[in-house]
Amino acid sequence: MLSSTSNMKRALRAELRERRRNLTATEREAATEAFTANLISLTTRIRANRVACYLSAQNEPNTRPFLNWAVENGVQALFPITREDGLLDWAHGDGMTEIEGLFGMPEPVGEPLGPIAINDVDLIIVPAAAVDEGGMRMGWGRGYFDKTLGSMQKCPPVYAVIYDDELLDAVPREVHDQPVDGVVTPTRILTF
Numbered sequence: 001m002l003s004s005t006s007n008m009k010r011a012l013r014a015e016l017r018e019r020r021r022n023l024t025a026t027e028r029e030a031a032t033e034a035f036t037a038n039l040i041s042l043t044t045r046i047r048a049n050r051v052a053c054y055l056s057a058q059n060e061p062n063t064r065p066f067l068n069w070a071v072e073n074g075v076q077a078l079f080p081i082t083r084e085d086g087l088l089d090w091a092h093g094d095g096m097t098e099i100e101g102l103f104g105m106p107e108p109v110g111e112p113l114g115p116i117a118i119n120d121v122d123l124i125i126v127p128a129a130a131v132d133e134g135g136m137r138m139g140w141g142r143g144y145f146d147k148t149l150g151s152m153q154k155c156p157p158v159y160a161v162i163y164d165d166e167l168l169d170a171v172p173r174e175v176h177d178q179p180v181d182g183v184v185t186p187t188r189i190l191t192f
Contacts, residue, residue: 034186
């Protein structure tokens with residue numbers, strides 16, 4: 001039986017998914033340009049030489065232009081690969097060559113480096129459905145990033161990429177949920 005928190009999360013995710021689906025091509029394009037500029041600014045500001053970043057799915061904020069910039073500017077990128085056991089593996093990639101992984105998510109074509117490869121990055125960029133003003137992240141429900149972040153002994157800064165209207169006063173929280181250090185939206189970089 002699902003808890004009331006799980007039900008609240010499910011309802012909120014459905015609403016947020018619908019909002020993203022209703023964005024026009026023009027709105028998506030403008031947001032992508034703004035996300036890219038802010039991700040470059042954040043990476044440059046913290047002098048990150050190695051980043052872990054998700055490959056965006058269809059209705060997620062588009063990370064590919066940022067990843068292209070990273071490759072062109074010598075910033076090494078690690079990409080997540082979902083595993084059957086609920087953990088994330090990591091692989092180097094070029095940000096363009098990809099396959100469809102578990103659950104239909106885009107994944108890099110590359111040799112898996114193991115779950116601990118993320119321990120060597122300077123910045124982690126994660127997807128999110130929403131984040132609250134205290135930094136609590138609500139993902140899309142599979143728990144991969146929560147498990148990864150929760151298992152790291154020394155975690156670099158973690159930023160979620162969300163649209164402006166996905167920064168909420170509060171999000172439903174369960175014991176396994178992990179906070180982020182900040183968010184990148186089209187209009188700003190916010191550090192908690």
